[in-house]
Amino acid sequence: MAKDKSKKVDKNKSTDVDYMSIKEERRISRENRKVMKQFEAVKNRKNVDESEYLAVMKDPNNVVEFDNLHTYFFTDVGVTKAVNGVSFNIPAGKIVGVVGESGCGKSVTSLSLMQLVQGPVGQIVEGSIRYTSSEGKTYDIAKMPREDMRQIRGREIAMIFQEPMTSLNPVFRIGEQLDEALALYKPEYSNEELKNRSIEMLEMVGIADPDKIYRNYPHELSGGMRQRVMIAMALICDPRLIIADEPTTALDVTIQAQILDLLRSVKDKINGSIMLITHDLGVIAEMADYVVVMYAGKVIETGTIREIFKSPKHPYTIGLMRSKPSLSTMNERLYSIPGQVPSPVNLPDYCYFCNRCDFSFDHCEAEYPEMTEFSPTHKAACFLYEERFADRHLDLPALSKAISSGAEAEAARSIPSGFVDLQAILAAESAASAVASESEEA
Amino acid sequence: MGKYIAKRIGLAVIILIGVSLLIYMLSMLMPADYIDNQTAAAVQNGSMTLEDVMRLKELYGLADKSFVGILKGYFTWMTSALSGDLGFSFLYGRPVTSVIGKYVWISFTISLIAYLLQIAISIPMGIKAAVYQYSGYDYSVSVFAMAATSLPSFFLAALLMNVLSIQLGWFPLQGLTTATRIFPAGFTFAKLVDMAWHLVLPIMTLTLLSIGGLMRYTRTNMLEVLNSDYIRTARAKGLSESVVINKHAFRNTLIPLVTTLSGLLPGLFSGAMITETVFAIPGIGYMALRATQQGDIPFVMGYNMFLAILTVTGMLISDLMYVVVDPRVKITK
Secondary structure, eight states, X not given: OXXXXXXXXXXXXXXXXXXXXXXXXXXXXHHHHHHHHHHHHHHTOOSOOGGGGBOOOSSTTEEEEEEEEEEEEEETTEEEEEEEEEEEEXXXXXXXXXXXXXXXXXXXXXXXXXXXXXTTTEEEEEEEEEEEOTTSOEEEGGGOOHHHHTTTBTTXXXXXXXXXXXXXXXXXXHHHHHHHHHHHHXXXXXXXXXXXXXXXXXXXXXXSOHHHHHHSOGGGSOHHHHHHHHHHHHHTTOOSEEEEESTTTTSOHHHHHHHHHHHHHHHHHHTOEEEEEOSOHHHHHHHOSEEEEEETTEEEEEEEHHHHHHSOOSHHHHHHHHTSOOGGGTTSOOOOOOSOOXXXXXXXXXXXXXXGOTTOOGGGGTSOOOOEESSSSOEEOOGGGXXXXXXXXXXXXXXXXXXXXXXXXXXXXXXXXXXXXXXXXXXXXXXXXXXXXXXXXX | OHHHHHHHHXXXXXXXXXXXXXXXXXXXXXXXXXXXXXXXXXXXTTSSOHHHHHHHHHHHTOSOOSHHHHHHHHHHHHHHHHTTOOOBOTTTOSBHHHHHHHHHHHHHHHHHHHHHHHHHHHHHHHHHHHHTTTSHHHHHHHHHHHHHHHSOHHHHHHHHIIIIIIISOOSOOSSSSOTXXXXXXXXXXXXXXXXXXXXXXXXXXXXXXXXXXXXXXXHHHHHHXXXXXXXXXXXXXXXXXXXXXXXXXXXXXXXXXXXXXXXHGGGGGGOOHHXXXXXXXXXXXXXXXXXXXXXXXXXXXXHHHHHHXXXXXXXXXXXXXXHHHOTTOOOOO
């Protein structure tokens, strides 16, 4: 009975706004409560044998392997599939950039890795997150009980949040908040040693007067300074992996560059990896070694920075590139991908992007595409590139189409050096390749 | 800081003058004054004439009810009040200050104990309810607390009296001491125990009435704090859940709690009018209710000015406490 009803709702969905009956709502919240209780009980277990959550890495060079991760939110309107089968790796010593528009599941993926998804509503439902600790043991974080996870947070994986303005506790001094993190990691330290190390960290992240800042309250610092403090706090326990969740979004542009420089130099110092979450392609271009493009809770394209920026395959990735403002396309309207992200409550069972895609064809509404491999590192989930459709001679999207005219390339070249503008570089490159292909055709 | 307090006190004086003028006018304009109340029966059966009544009114200063007359009366009251003399209570036949001074302490004792119990019970309850939001504990505590708060005080008092005193006989029904026992003058331990015994029900009433509000307030503030970014940061550092809640979250929840609760402190002297009346406890609230009913203007004035001063002080304390508990708040002027 209930099932029939939910199907009906699904059907209405496409035509108009759907209203839920009270009965339906009650059923959802009852089921949610049951499911959430189960998950919470598993997470709250104590004295769990380590063997239950030990795992083996597929590739020993990786620090983290996300494998088919599903993180759902059990809300009153239904199950929100925020992360819906995400798989990618973070190699040791590399920076992996995760891009996508707001609400595509980037942050939830990183919070899952920290087990910081807001419970009991948010739960890791399926899949695994394998992490190799500094002791060489590999854990499956998705299965780890809360108590054991505490050993990893902070000292193994540290996180820098998006909002430096609100991420520091307003009623404690900077020094106290730094010392506290370090004291967990080095319980043998005396107060004096803690203080010295904290001040040293503040100095390392480029704070001019660390002794004074140590005694300040967060509200006495600017946003950039606070983000530096956050970075110092993340680094204080020498983590192997830093998750930077849009670390520069809330900062103004001049500070952004400084913070990114700082992150890069810090990565070299601690010899760790960074998972950099952002929706700013410029930041990715400047920082990342590998790029993961996410859309509606799924990874749609992965590759090295060169592969993604030079030859993006997925129409969504190409759309993202085109919607970045650039000096070389000054006279044109800024491109925006038409349509909206599908609601994460009622996701279709075919490609999530097809209703917004200029290149979609009949098969796009038949099933969800598998990953197509272009190189060992470059993969995209799109039917356009699948072998079985090769004979159809589909119109393939290309970045060069949007920005390849010679005049623009000229404009791009004339941009003063030192100004990092990715679009311009790409335009120049693609113009060169266009010339090359033209000569080939001739 | 000193300058700020001086400014606030100056402001308070202006407020108090306004309040006193308003209360004086309202009490003078009440349709039946003290003399009317006292002489109604005598006038009815003819043993007093209306002239006698007017003479009495003249004597008590209640005769001239014109605007100028009221203002004149107000200034007379004002000048003596400024020198510390609040006049003689019509009803109690003693200086108002001495009546207040005598009865305020029993009210203060009751309110203080209820206040401390309220804090000790509702804050931990509110925090636990917030940490286990939507759990069985959260729902049951919320329902219980809201039920207790929603009941009118006289009804809750009557309910407790009926169940705990009349039916179960655990506590005495009314009064401050057992009427049939005679205690020697001065302090004795037996008298203290007897009084404490009588105060259980009134204190229980006051505590139950206030638990709900404070518990909900704590819960709401705690929930807001628990959802904030810095709590996520604290968790991300690897701190244990008890440190996250009892140190990082609680310290922030304390800001609104401390300022509200410290603002209530002066109010402890004001008495619980209805509860004291239901339990027939001779506290300041009970005395004030009787005086108001009888139109005892000097006492009503004295008591209400006392309340106004307590309120103004409470607000000042509350504002000053912000500076103490929240490092972000600074007084610059």
